[in-house]
Amino acid sequence: MATYQDERAFRELDAELPEPTGDRRPPEKDVFNHIGHRIPLIDARSKVTGQAIYTDYITLQGQLICKIMRSPWAYARIDSIDTSRALAMPGVHAVMVGTDAPIRFGVLPISQDETALAVEKIRHLGEGIAAVAADDEATAIAALAAIDVQVTELKPFLKKSDSVRDLREDEEKIHDHVRHDNNIHKRVKQSFGEPEQAFAGADCVVEGTFDFQGITHGFTEPIAAIAHWTPDERLVLWTSQQVPHYTHLAVSKVMELPMHRVRVIKPAVGGGFGGKSDPFPHEMVVSWLSMQCGRPVKILFDREEVFFSNHGRHPTTTTCKLALNADGSIQGLDVDALIDGGAFGSFGVVTAYYNGVLSHGPYRLPSFKYQGTRIYSNRPVSGAMRGHGSVNTRMCSEVLLDEACEELGLDPIQVRLQNLLPEFTTLINGFRITSNGIRECIEAVATKSDFANKHRKLPYGRGIGIGCGFYISGSALQIHKSRLPQSTVHLKVDMDGGVTIHTGASDIGQGSDTMAAQVVAEVLGLPMARMRVVAVDTDVSPIDLGSYSSRVTFMNGLAAKRAAEALRTHLYEAAHRISGYAVESFEMRDGFVFNRHWPEASVPYMDALEEALAGKGALATSGCYTAPPMGEKYKGAGAGLAPTYSYTAYVCELEVDPETGFITPIKVWAAHDCGRALNPMAVEGQIEGSIHMGLGQVLSEELDYLGGNLINANLLDYRIPTASQMPELDVTLVESIDPEGPFGAKECGEGGLAPILPAVANALYDAVGVRARKLPLTPDVVLTALEKKARADRKSARTG
Amino acid sequence: MELPAFHYHRPTTVDDAADLLARFGDDVDLVAGGTDLLPNYKNRLNPRGHVVSLSHVQGLKELSASRIGAGVRLVDLERSDLVRRALPVVAETAQAISSPPLREHGTVGGNVMLDTRCYFFNQAPMWRESRNFCLKAEGQTCLVVPNSDDHCYATYSGELAAAFLVLDGSAELLSAQGPRSVPLTAFFENEGIRRFADRRPGELLTAISLPDDAPEWTAGYQKLRIRDSIDFPSLGVAVAFRLDGDRVAGLRIATTALASCPERLDAVCAPFLGRVADAALAAELGEAAMKASVAYRNVPLDPKYRRKMVAVFVRRLLARLDGRFAL
């Protein structure tokens, strides 16, 4: 394991690796036609007029309806399944059980532990046991009721502490592949610097154990898919997905079809937030059923099924320690996270790393110690959710930093500023830091909120707090080790002059289609109206790995930019042939191949295009992105490595009603370093959405379990904040212009979530003096904390 | 999920509606706005073979200070000048219910007659099956209070009833046997399945009637819920009082979302009559109301917390309605 003690070691490490390409502050022209403009998303009209085509809106001739029988048991061994009565029912075309498609799959090659339907064992309440394809929903539901399943119930693992300890005699581990006699899926241990010495020698050590409930994405469009085994013996799958490529791989594996005989199409997607970023059992189910029936088979989940499918943020218990010296300098961070993964692996191995490694910014940590333990339990699967892996630990460290400042009598803004990472540096774990606008972020929110005049100065019941964040902008390492690019874009232009952008990037509402169109339009100096995006149909789109780890704008944006630059070269050459002027004298501007030196020698775009197409046909170019080599070599060094990182600072002002415990956020000042804001309106939307989602986790959202049952598997009792819950928001975009990102851009979709949690928690303390240790901060939880504090205050008053 | 199949009836007069109820006996439900019934039907919660819609029935939309038709929509109450002026507590309560789109459809009748709710009941069939169902639907035992002796503890969550109770309203009922008026204090029963102490088979609610002195009471409503839109109440408190000089001449409190029916706390209020209206009274009254309240863990928020809020809400309501209760 790498242990670096001084800066020199980082520099040596640096020397071996390529420098960031481009200049530190590239002298990109900063007058743009599309980049940096507030452009409505290109699919906004179709969405607000109800004309976007979501998966469930697709109806194919002769389509059957699929329903999945879901387990009412949390943990059980399947003794027998009798489907004969269901199969005999009129209108029922096929019935499927787990053994029909038993090949395991999963998003990570190292966690192939899911099957289409339960095989031998049922591992959580709501897991699929059998499925039917029938003429209509009512018939399908009736058929499910006619399936007879006999099981032997097993003792379920529902408490985190039960999953980490050794098995008892009457217990059976959830997955056989778990190495030891327990239910630990993945344990990560890391240590950098000299944490033991740092903690022993520090002037101030603060510590806390924080309890986080599981939360889920709450996307609007329920999960849906249609599979069609076509007469030419290919499988076509329309699916509401963030990662169609991984679905492509998994369906091909489970259905034992070569990839070229599987076609995956992603229609409009009504939100994902990480909840549609795994290949899913139901995708295998409809595929198998369609292959059986030779007819299209559709499934649309009920909302309960979406909740039981989950893949949301892991319920986590985190013990965190932070060491500071009296001058405010951070000496070390120690994190121990116990993470409940539920029944399957999903992204869990990554989660186990991210809960630690994403704490390496935005402050310089001279020492760091981490233990992450992801367990299996008999709960619905946990997986990736916006801010994946960073959110819970960030809450702990930012709250503890506030506590340390309080103890040392230091200003929380000053202490943060004093510990910030610089630009262009390397961290003790090998992360490569390039552009970094955190200082401007903090200064912006501190100034705008008048923090200095409010902090510890507001009347009782009103408070202000700060929280900062740091997030990957794309994962540098690929999930499947491969030499293929991480993202590719093809462009096609024919005599109509429109530019077709073939991209594999999954627009799930975040706006990646618009982003690609903007980038291409900018490079080609053409209006947006000439752009048309054909996204994610694996027969025609090049591969993009998917919408996760905040990678799309960075990677797909670069691929689009490179494809457009290649296309531009063809037009320059055509203009050269027409006008005789050197290729170097041209730039694309306002519909012309524009001659910079002799404007009158400019060639209209359509003329250049005709010349370029002559004797050749449609122009087709391609661009791609592969992350450069970076980072260290120790085991796990790749986790959290990103070509660049985003930075965030939030201040929240709120009111607490000390008699009822209600927290009312009044205003949030937000600043996010997104490199360059390609589309400020879209970036602001992401930040506002992140704040909303984070407020949900800190104030009201939780997956509330009673044993294996989720009590609130519906959008009434799972309390996502409504519009009326939202405070006023003031969003500042900090543009650090990343040297490698497309036009300097980096991520803005996820990093902005985490900091709102500690900003609220720290403001709660400022308002009424209680520290958050358990989320969500519902009024009963806050009131209990206030009562406890009152008792403690009385006691200490009595004892002197 | 689609609705289960049922026969749908669309009468246009109250008498026809009453006849349909008589005809189908135990196998019929009324539907007004449908905002409660239809979600329950989707979850297969005691669906019936016949559903009689009140949407086209004439004569249920009367709205005056002494009579509020069952077919009046919640949005009509909150927007009515007459209601806002003469019965502000009713407008205020209506406005606290669910969310604006639901209030466009939800009716007074549906709200007063709202089915009781419970974590173990308002769930999908698969969920309920996993717990072997509950007393209120398909099961044998109450899952909130096991060994409850066939008593269902589901929580009544209608809100207008609390306002109508403190104004001393009555349920105007109609069946094939004719009309009847039952004071709301005698109408409900604190049991989650039976729900009504004095509702005869086949009776529908046509209106809520209020005594002539209703506008003379100073009254208000406060609701406890985590989000200030959409959420059902975890507690609702209505108070009404009349002062004679600075002394309390009349006093009523009603709570909802604690028990299986809305409750009027007359025994709690009685000792306070004749006392001077001040902050001490408000605080004592709040404590007394809290002590008289019981809550179970079957709707959002901890039951202990919900009881504590009874005291806070009574005190705050009084202080808000009349500054003397704050002094």
Ligand SMILES: Cc1cc2nc3c(=O)[nH]c(=O)nc-3n(C[C@H](O)[C@H](O)[C@H](O)COP(=O)(O)OP(=O)(O)OC[C@H]3O[C@@H](n4cnc5c(N)ncnc54)[C@H](O)[C@@H]3O)c2cc1C
């Ligand atoms: C998301 C959501 C949130 C909600 N939040 C709240 C809330 O905060 N507070 C609240 O009080 N309610 C809430 N509700 C419930 C409901 O919307 C309201 O109570 C509404 O007023 C019900 O009226 P309705 O006309 O839609 O009732 P319906 O659904 O039509 O009927 C409800 C019940 O009353 C019976 N009924 C209707 N009319 C009559 C009549 N004239 N005579 C006899 N029986 C009758 C029906 O048979 C049925 O059992 C919520 C509902 C939803 C879906």
